[in-house]
Amino acid sequence: MSVDLNMNVLIVDDYKTMLRIIRNLLKQLGFNNVDEATDGSAALQKLRDKEYGLVISDWNMEPMTGIQLLREVRADAKLKSMPFIMITAESKTENVIAAKEAGVNNYIVKPFNAATLKTKLVTVLGNF
Amino acid sequence: MTATVPPELVGRLSALQGRMQTVSREEIAEVVSALLSEMQGDLSEDNLKLYAELESLSRYITTAKSEIAALRPDEITAQHLPKATDELDAIVGATEEATNSILAAMETLEAAAGEMPPELGEKVTEAVTQVYEACNFQDITGQRITKVVNALKHIEEKVDALVAAFGDEIAKYKAAHPEEEKPAEEVKKPTDAELLNGPQLPDDASKQAEIDALLASFD
Structure with missing residues (x-):
């Protein structure tokens, strides 16, 4: 099954430059419907208002962090199967374990490159 | 007794x-x-020894308080730490602004790549991607600087507690050394070393027009 490149993707990061970078890299890969949020609570609201096929989220944000967003998503009956990739500078083993236990689909450590992003997207969504 | x-x-x-x-x-x-x-x-003899020790301890504490007051911990919280925090905030702001400018230029270039011959367009897109990747630095440095700012705030809280505890001693020291309260320019002209101020914070920096006006005032 090929990936629907027209799916809505939500990217979440409190750094506007990082949102811009991820958006541009996704655009290069063919994803054109990309929305942005700057923290977990704003992202959760968007996820409840519109249908998305993927969330790519930072960890360290206020007031709601990426891991809290992930837990909220997994606890929500409508959103619980949402593909969720964490992109973060938090690289400690304990962070990765916590994210995995919370139900993350994949984990990218900043700084990252375009090839890593594509590899993780293929792993989570399938080939495109 | x-x-x-x-x-x-x-x-x-x-x-x-x-x-x-x-x-x-x-x-x-x-x-x-x-x-x-x-x-x-x-x-008793033991009591006298104890009183002597207490007296010695009291003198030691008094001396220590005076020495700590002379270090002027109030200046650390009033001037040095806020200045350091402002400088770090300025770094984050400046790198964010520069990164956005770079990204905007790259987006323009990437759009133009679509109008180039395929081989050239591909090379340009590849280079643009590398710039996008490199721009990750702004997020990473921003987060590192935020950690430093938080550490400085923690130090500020501790020094504030010290200042509160030694308030009287600091006031006494300031009263005994009033010349240290005068602005530097009133005391003497700045030395060459004192003129090495580095970049000013955006709000403090003179605009080119102000510098031109100052230069013109010498004519």
Whole structure:
């Protein structure tokens, strides 16, 4: 099954430059419907208002962090199967374990490159 | 220990208190000697040693307080730490602004790549991607600087507590050294080393027009 490149993707990061970078890299890969949020609570609201096929989220944000967003998503009956990739500078083993236990689909450590992003997207969504 | 001071000694002390300006050293020594002889019956050797130690400790604390006050910890919280925090915030702001400019230029270039011959367009897109990747630095440095700012805030809280504890000593020190409160320019002209200020924070920096006006004022 090929990936629907027209799916809505939500990217979440409190750094506007990082949102811009991820958006541009996704655009290069063919994803054109990309929305942005700057923290977990704003992202959760968007996820409840519109249908998305993927969330790519930072960890360290206020007031709601990426891991809290992930837990909220997994606890929500409508959103619980949402593909969720964490992109973060938090690289400690304990962070990765916590994210995995919370139900993350994949984990990218900043700084990252375009090839890593594509590899993780293929792993989570399938080939495109 | 509860020693009762004999009425005769109380009378002599009261008499001395009434003429403090004219009391001789010999008179004071005589009264102190009499006081000590009255106390001896109530004080053991161990107690005297203990009092001596306490007196020594008290002197040590007083000296330490004066020395800490002389370090002016109030300046650290009032000037140095806020300045350091502002400088770090300025770094984050400047790198964010520069990164956005770079990204905007790259987006323009990437759009133009679509109008180029395929081979050239591909090379340009590849280079643009590398710039996008490199721009990750702004997020990473921003987060690192935020950690430093938080550490500085923690230090500021601790020094604030120190300043509160030593408030009287600092006030005494400032009263005894009033020249240190004067702005540097009132005291003397800046030295060459003092002129090495580095970049100013955006709000403090002179605009080119202001510098031109200043230069023109010398003509």
